Amino acid sequence: MNFSYSEKVVELQKQVISFMEEFVYPNEKKYEEQLNDQETRWSAIPPIMEELKAKAKERGLWNLFLPESEYGAGLTNLEYAPLCEIMGRSLLAPEVFNCAAPDTGNMEVLVRYGSHEQKEKWLKPLLAGEIRSCFSMTEPDVASADATNIEASIIRDGNEYVINGRKWWSSGAGDPRCKIAIVMGKSDYNAPKYEQQSMILVPLDTPGVTIERVLPVFGYDHAPHGHAEITFKDVRVPAENMLLGEGRGFEIAQGRLGPGRIHHCMRLIGAAERALEELCKRVQKREAFGKPISSQGVVREWIADSRIEIEQARLLTLKAAYMMDTVGNKQAKTEIAMIKVIAPNMALKVIDRAIQAFGAAGVSEDTPLAAQWAGARTLRIADGPDEVHRAQLARLELKKYDVNLQTV
Template identity: 60%
Template sequence: MIFEHSDETKHWVARVEAFMAEHIIPAIPVYQQQDAEGERWKVIPVVEELKAKAKAAGLWNMFMPPSHGAAHVDDTFEFDGPGLSNVTYAAIAEILGRVGFASEVFNCSAPDTGNMEVLMRYGTLAQKEKWLRPLMNGEIRSAFLMTEPAVASSDATNIQTSIVRDGDEYVINGTKWWSSGVGDPRCKVAIVMGKTDPSSKTYTQQSQILMPLDAKGVTLVRPLHVFGYDDAPHGHFEVRMENVRVPVDNLILREGAGFEIAQGRLGPGRIHHCMRTIGVAEVALEKMCKRLMTRVAFGKTVAEHSIWEQRIARARIDLEMTRLLCLKAAYMMDTVGNKVARAEIAMIKVQAPTMALQIIDDAIQAHGGGGVSQDFGLAQAYAHQRTLRLADGPDEVHNRTIARLELGRHAGSAMKEKAEAEAALHVPGIR
């Protein structure tokens, strides 16, 4: 086994790190100032300026792996991106995770990345021209609407939003929440998951459809706060849809394909989240160490007290183990596919935010009262990372998948086939 990145990965990492150092890190104070001024839901000017520079530098749409070709539609639409492997992009995503707005600068932020993958793999040529192309160009933003307040959305079969055909249109009715990004004035379209046929088999009741955010009957009810943070200008909203009519051509793939589409988008998105999480944890550890070395208590620096030596060591160990697991999952996705890698994907989805939350919590403790204030960014980082134990499926659902696959390994052939079938079908709640 070779624990070293390929030359191609090193090349891309070096380019991204150089851009971060030259352009993004110096822009952090500007971003913070512009974010604090005026309306909460707005376009941040410095991000748009940085996007133009990133695009000119060829650091754009780096998230889409080489196997992005349309899975169900034979057309000539080309995705404008370098086509990096999951392993290469995983290394890049860790770097982007160090600064909250960095992913958007490179047009690599969720939920746009997942939506672009869906459109690329399953969309018609017309859908791609209308929605995918402006998303690829960074001209608009998008949202994914699945989670609902009235049901346990960790089990996506519970979703009650209805998508009913009426002539040449589909009529959408329902309420969604944790609809990330719809508060952004550039958010023009959402992919909505709902039921087209409640009488069908369990995993063919759901469909996914494109819904313009300015369609009649769409109401942004309220922004949802995370531990008091509104997460503007991206944010998370409750959205109500009342007799929203969209053309039948807005249906993605076909009726009943909602779970199939969801499975197609989930693996890469989880890897992106996890590697960005590692970047967040690295920043927290760096802040913790610097703080401990500059504060004196009881005659010596805080860093010299044994409890902090133990915490720092544990943080580094956990970071390294988590990174290796994430890279293993990415490698398997590249070599044997998402389905075979589903256990590794589930494991890293549980491990990464759990690891990051512990390190951030220790960093908060190291900063004393300052740690829970707005001065060091640790409280906000904790709030953001805590959501990842719920987003893309709660820990309990992923642990269930891991456990069933493990039990299947040690069971008879019939039980093994049953465990693998259930793990393959289940789609945890996603945003």
């Protein structure tokens, strides 16, 4: 495995870093100020965001996540990894480059599985950054880590499908630009276990779609993006809104979640790098008990451990990216599961140390640390909790030794 970056990637790294330093970091506070100045945090987008997106698009730093050169930059997962990491240093950056979840995953679904008409209607405006989207899978009444539990119904009625159910944590549904949801539900309750589910495109302005509330995360409402609880009551959409075909929902989910999971991990590495950078700057500036904080042995241990943990997580993430590129997502499932456990836990530890170094300032909104910590903590749950990934890893490991796993 060769993880060295090509000339193309090195040049893109320079461009993304330069853009971050010139435009993104200086405007983080401005974004918050504009958001808070609005009459309601959910009705409009801070103007600075659209300004930054226009600048990124002008410079060709746009849709870098998408491997298909027809639509994106034509980068492999391994090539995109260092760029995604840089974006992860700021909570604003992914959207600035049109590389934000859940749009990235939804665009990949449409590229891989969408019909020509679906691509024309929904993929093109998403690629242009003109609209946003959400992914409605998780339900409040069932353990959605096991997607076979999902109870929302998608039932054929002539030339339409009728959707009924309640979803939550549909990230992005609070955004006034969010126009389309990919909804996962059951289209055949009597089919084999993994053929009961389907995915369908549901415009959010369809009668019967109601956004009940937007859920805060550790007190952060993440406006104007948000994480919505949505009810679907007798929602009717044309039959051509079905993705790939009835009973293909699990197949689509597997194709979507692999890249989504690794992108989260890449961004977490960037968040951890920025936290370590802030920690190092802070402890050299502050004195306690007559000497710089950086001279304390425990602080130096924090710094050393953080560097070790970041490098470990990065190398494993690069290996997962390499395998996704060379043998496919299915064969890389072990590595994807490992990084999904490692990266959030690593980021939480590093960010927590930085918060400790900043003292009370670390838990305020004066630094990005508290918000980054909250985001990292959710990723021990999102796209499958740690326990599910660990269980899968254990099963795969035991199978190497011919252990009878029928009852596991």
